[in-house]
Structure formats: C-alpha cells, structure tokens
Amino acid sequence: MGKIDFFSILVVLLLVHGTHVVKSFYGFDELESLDVEDDEIEFLELPSWSSQHGSKVMINVDSFGAVGDGVSDDTKAFENAWSKACSTAKAVLLVPPGRSYLVNATRFKGPCATKLIVQIDGTIVAPDEPKNWDSKNPRNWLHFSNLTGATFQGHGIIDGSGKKWWAASCKKNKTNPCVGAPTAFTIDQSSSIKVQGLTFQNSQQMHFVISHCDSVRINSVVVSAPEDSPNTDGIHLTGSSNVVIQNSKIGTGDDCVSIVNASSNIKMKNIYCGPGHGISIGSLGKDNSTGIVSKVVLDTAFLKGTSNGLRIKTWQGGSGYVKGVRYQNVKMDNVANPIIIDQFYCDSPKSCQNQTSAVEISQIMYQNVTGSSKSTDAMKFACSDTVPCNNIILKNINLLKLDGKTAQTYCNSVTGINYGQVQPSADCLTSSDKSSIEEIEVNDDERLIHTEL
Numbered sequence: 248m249g250k251i252d253f254f255s256i257l258v259v260l261l262l263v264h265g266t267h268v269v270k271s272f273y274g275f276d277e278l279e280s281l282d283v284e285d286d287e288i289e290f291l292e293l294p295s296w297s298s299q300h301g302s303k304v305m306i307n308v309d310s311f312g313a314v315g316d317g318v319s320d321d322t323k324a325f326e327n328a329w330s331k332a333c334s335t336a337k338a339v340l341l342v343p344p345g346r347s348y349l350v351n352a353t354r355f356k357g358p359c360a361t362k363l364i365v366q367i368d369g370t371i372v373a374p375d376e377p378k379n380w381d382s383k384n385p386r387n388w389l390h391f392s393n394l395t396g397a398t399f400q401g402h403g404i405i406d407g408s409g410k411k412w413w414a415a416s417c418k419k420n421k422t423n424p425c426v427g428a429p430t431a432f433t434i435d436q437s438s439s440i441k442v443q444g445l446t447f448q449n450s451q452q453m454h455f456v457i458s459h460c461d462s463v464r465i466n467s468v469v470v471s472a473p474e475d476s477p478n479t480d481g482i483h484l485t486g487s488s489n490v491v492i493q494n495s496k497i498g499t500g501d502d503c504v505s506i507v508n509a510s511s512n513i514k515m516k517n518i519y520c521g522p523g524h525g526i527s528i529g530s531l532g533k534d535n536s537t538g539i540v541s542k543v544v545l546d547t548a549f550l551k552g553t554s555n556g557l558r559i560k561t562w563q564g565g566s567g568y569v570k571g572v573r574y575q576n577v578k579m580d581n582v583a584n585p586i587i588i589d590q591f592y593c594d595s596p597k598s599c600q601n602q603t604s605a606v607e608i609s610q611i612m613y614q615n616v617t618g619s620s621k622s623t624d625a626m627k628f629a630c631s632d633t634v635p636c637n638n639i640i641l642k643n644i645n646l647l648k649l650d651g652k653t654a655q656t657y658c659n660s661v662t663g664i665n666y667g668q669v670q671p672s673a674d675c676l677t678s679s680d681k682s683s684i685e686e687i688e689v690n691d692d693e694r695l696i697h698t699e700l
Contacts, residue, residue, distance in 0.1 A: 303364070306332045307341045308348065315346030317372055322351045333359035342403055344368035352384035352429065357393035357437070367403035367445060373431070375408035377415055377451075380429070388429045388451065394437040400444050407431040407450035409476060413500075418477035421596070428452040428478070438462050446471065452478045454499065459486040467494045474522035476500035481523065488512045495519070502527040503553070508538045508567070518548040525555035525582070528572065530592050532565015532606040539567040547576045550618075556585035557613065560592035563631070564602035570610040579618030585646050586613055586626040588636055588661070605631035612640040620646050625654035625671055628661040639663030645670045 306328055309315065313324035325348070332340035338360065342348060347370040373388050374380065384390070388407060391397075407429070417425040431450035434440055435458040446469040447454040454470045457463050470481035481497035484490055486509040496519040497503040503520035505527045506513055520526055526545060531538025538561065550556050557574045579585045588608055593599035608630065625646035630636035639661055645668060648654040658675035665673045 302337060304335050304338045305341060306335065306338050307343060309343060313348055315343075315348050315369065317347035317349055317370075319349060320351065321348045322353055325350050326353060326355075329355045332363060332365075333357060336360040337362045339364045339366050342367045342369045342371060342401070344402070346370070347372050349374065350389070352381040352388050353390070354384070354387070355389070355391045357391075357395070357397075359394060359397065361396060363394070363397045365397065365399045365401075367399065367401040367405070370404040370406055372406045373408045373429075373451070375411055377412050377428070384429070386427050386429055387433055388431050390430075390433045390435065392433075392435040392437065394434070394440065396439045397437070398441040398443075399434075400442070402444055402446075404446045404448060405432050405454075406448050407454070409449045409451045409472065409479065412451040413473075413476045413479075416477040417596070419475075425596070430454075430456050430483075432456070433458060434463070435459060440464070441466075443467055445469075447481075448472060449476070450479050453480045453483050453501075455481065456483045456485065457487045457490060460490070461488050463487065463490045465490070465492045465495065469495070470497040470499060470503075472499040474498075474500055480505045481520075483507070484510050484513060486510065490514070491516075493517050497523065499523045502558075503550075505529070506540055506543060507531060508536070508540070511539075511541045511543075513543045515545045516547055518545065519551075520548060521551035521553050521580075523553050525550060525553045525558045525584075527555070527558045527560060528569055529558070529560035530562060530594065531560070531567065531569065532562040534562075535564040535566075535602075535604070537567040538565055538569075538606050540569045541571045543572045545574045545577065549578045549580070550582050550585075551580040552582070554583050555587055556582045557587070557616070558584065559588045559608055559611070561590050561606040561608070562592055563590070563599060564604055565606045566604055568607040568609065570608070572610070573612045573614070574616065575612075575614040577616045577618075579616070579620065579646065581619055581621050581649055583621040584624065584627055585618065585620050585622075586616065586644075588628045588630060588639075590631045590634070590636070591629055603631075603633045605634035607634050608636045610638045611636075612642070613644060614640075614642040616643075617645040618647075619649045620654050621649055623648065623652070623655055624657045626656040626673060628656075628658045628676075630658075630660040632660050635660035635662065637662045639676060641665035641669050641673050641676070643667040643669075644673075 308328045311324040311327040313321040332338040412428045417423045428451040430453040433456045438461045440463045443466045448471045472479040479499040480501045481503045489512045493516045503523045654671040656673045663676040
C-alpha cells in the first residue's frame with residue numbers, strides 16, 4: 248500500500264471513529280492504565296492522632312530539642328528525630344504547627360521501618376545566606392533517599408529563603424558567575440511515596456524534585472515563587488516512572504512542571520500553572536547526551552500568564568526520543584507560545600552550534616486546547632531538518648490572539664494530522680515542503696502496532 252493511500256485511509260478513519268482510532272494507532276490507550284484517583288491519600292488531621300490513629304507512634308521534633316523560633320539552629324534535633332522515626336514501625340515524625348524551624352542542609356536516609364509518615368504542619372526554613380551554605384551539600388537542602396511506602400503530608404511550608412540566591416544568579420545579573428544552587432526538597436531512589444497538602448515556596452533553585460523513583464503520588468500541593476526568580480522549577484521529575492501529580496497549584500520563575508531524561512508513565516491532572524515557563528518536557532539532549540521520555544498525560548489544566556504553555560524542548564546534538572504524549576482539556580489565559588516544540592533550545596549565554604543529530608519527537612497529541620495567546624505564533628513546531636517531528640495530532644484546538652489579531656502556526660520539518668476545529672490553521676503539518684507526508688516511512692508489517700509504547 249502506498250504511503251499517501253495509507254495516510255488518506257487513516258484520515259477517513261479519524262473522521263469516522265475519532266479518538267478511538269487515534270488512541271489505538273498511536274498506543275495512547277496504554278496510558279489509561281495510569282489511574283488518577285481523588286482522595287487516594289489518607290490525610291491525617293493532627294487532633295485525631297490519639298483516638299482514631301492510636302496505633303501510630305508520635306515522634307515530635309520538639310522532644311529532641313527543636314526550638315522553632317526561626318533563628319535557633321534546629322538541624323541536630325531534626326536529624327535525631329529522623330533517626331528515631333526511621334527505626335520505628337508506624338512512626339509519625341511531627342513538625343508541629345505554629346512554629347518556624349531553621350534547618351541547614353540535611354540528608355535523611357533510609358531504609359526505614361514500615362508506614363513512616365512525615366507530618367509537616369509548621370514551617371521549615373532554610374538559612375538565607377549563600378556564603379554560609381554547607382559546602383558538603385552545595386546542591387541540596389532537604390534530601391530524602393532510599394524510602395519505601397513513606398508519606399509526606401500536612402499543612403506546613405517548606406521555605407527555601409531564596410532571595411539572596413536569586414540575586415547572585417547570572418540570570419539576574421550577567422556579571423555574576425553561573426553557579427548551581429540547592430534544590431529545596433528532594434525525594435531520591437524511593438518507591439511507593441505519597442505527598443499531600445504541603446506548600447513549597449521561595450526555593451534557592453528547584454522546589455521539589457522526584458529523582459530515580461517509582462510509584463509516586465503528589466496531591467494538593469502548592470508551589471510558589473516570584474515570576475522573576477531564576478531556575479525555580481516547581482516540580483521536577485528525573486529518572487522516574489509511574490508518577491501522578493494532581494490537584495496542585497504551581498507558580499514560579501521557571502517551569503511549573505519539568506520532566507527530563509529516563510522518565511515514563513507520568514500523569515498530571517487538575518493543574519494550575521502560572522506564573523512560570525509552562526509545563527515542559529525537557530530540556531533534553533544537552534552536551535550531546537541521550538534523553539528519553541515516554542507515556543506522559545496532562546489532563547485538565549489552566550495556564551495563566553506563562554511564557555510558554557505546553558512545551559517540549561531539546562538541544563541540538565542530542566539523541567533519544569520523546570513519544571507517547573497526550574495533552575487534553577487545557578485552557579490558556581494570556582500565554583505566550585501556548586503549544587511549542589523546540590528542537591533548537593539553547594539556554595546559554597553563548598549561541599549554540601548547529602548540529603545534525605537531535606532528540607526525536609513523535610506521537611504527540613493535543614486535544615481540546617483553548618484560550619488566548621500572547622504571541623503571534625500560537626502553535627510553533629520548530630523541528631530539526633535531519634530528525635523531523637512526526638505523528639503530531641491536533642484535535643479541537645481554539646487559540647486566539649489576545650489583542651484580537653489573527654494567530655498563526657509555525658512549522659519546520661513536522662508532519663501530522665489535524666481534525667475537528669483547529670484554530671489557528673495548521674495546514675503546514677501536511678504541506679508539500681520538508682514536512683510532506685510523502686516523507687513518512689511506514690512499514691507494512693508494523694504500521695498499526697507500535698510495540699515500543
């Protein structure tokens with residue numbers, strides 16, 4: 248069967264059968280297995296510990312000498328309380344409400360006894376002077392590792408005191424050296440983790456990182472930092488799988504959510520993003536590295552005033568792939584670049600060299616994306632000439648220019664399909680230039696089955 252004939256048949260099937268065909272052809276049906284359930288985390292209120300949860304063992308940081316005045320160094324008290332809680336089955340490590348605990352860079356290591364709960368109802372605050380930071384932990388503040396089945400929850404605040412760190416950034420002042428800063432809260436090499444209700448604010452750089460973890464549920468968290476705070480990503484996922492982020496509000500000076508290499512089976516639902524740089528996959532491929540991200544779903548999100556919307560960003564010279572991504576039911580309000588794939592990403596003070604290799608981007612679906620665009624290019628597909636983007640699907644897109652002028656779609660080296668209402672028009676997805684459908688290679692034996700998904 249010829250390539251054009253096959254493509255024509257697929258378009259007819261899309262018009263007749265709609266989403267069902269798209270999901271089975273591109274493997275999107277497999278993403279449905281990553282369920283998002285409301286109220287799946289048992290949120291334990293403090294007053295009920297003694298009665299309903301009498302089997303729990305309360306371990307209060309105050310009992311280990313924590314002062315909680317925001318000035319005294321409570322690091323040692325937290326370390327000792329952690330040692331006790333980690334070695335005690337069904338322990339509840341309590342950071343009580345109404346107090347502010349100054350804690351220096353600390354590594355909280357497992358493995359721990361079963362059913363550990365870290366109940367944070369007070370405020371944990373970082374030292375605010377970069378010059379006095381612990382040189383042994385230059386990139387971490389609160390770092391948790393090697394945990395299984397732990398829960399972090401409460402109405403408390405993780406405050407990174409980042410103002411002086413931001414002022415020292417080369418992104419704020421080009422005369423400053425470009426150096427890294429701590430991540431506020433990291434969960435590393437852990438599994439079956441639940442996080443609920445916490446607020447992360449004013450991080451030195453990234454707020455909340457999930458690193459090399461499996462099976463993580465994040466529910467009802469708030470992440471907050473000023474719009475001009477550099478590199479303050481909200482939730483950052485790296486090397487992790489089976490992660491759900493839901494019912495969360497994120498506004499920072501960088502990506503609300505960033506998903507980078509070796510991450511798969513990621514599902515986000517009911518996300519508010521703004522201010523910030525949008526919801527991003529990447530960056531990937533920096534310094535000729537390999538980046539792989541697959542099986543990502545964003546369902547129901549509202550982005551307001553962000554500098555990007557739904558973004559996939561890769562550096563020239565990289566390798567690997569991004570595939571099996573679905574964005575649906577997303578509303579934009581005054582968002583620049585609402586839909587953007589950028590294979591020429593270059594976050595560098597120097598211009599980036601043109602290179603022919605690239606991270607391949609394919610099987611990306613945008614469905615029911617509406618709202619207002621601050622930029623003329625409401626949709627931008629800036630793809631590599633040598634490694635084009637392919638199998639991009641647009642369904643029911645309605646993005647209007649905020650000032651009432653006509654929005655546009657920019658295409659370079661991209662093939663795909665649009666059906667239903669698509670505004671602005673995206674006919675360039677199937678134009679006769681480098682993104683022509685004639686260039687799609689379809690193997691007769693594999694065209695309907697994508698086993699790699």
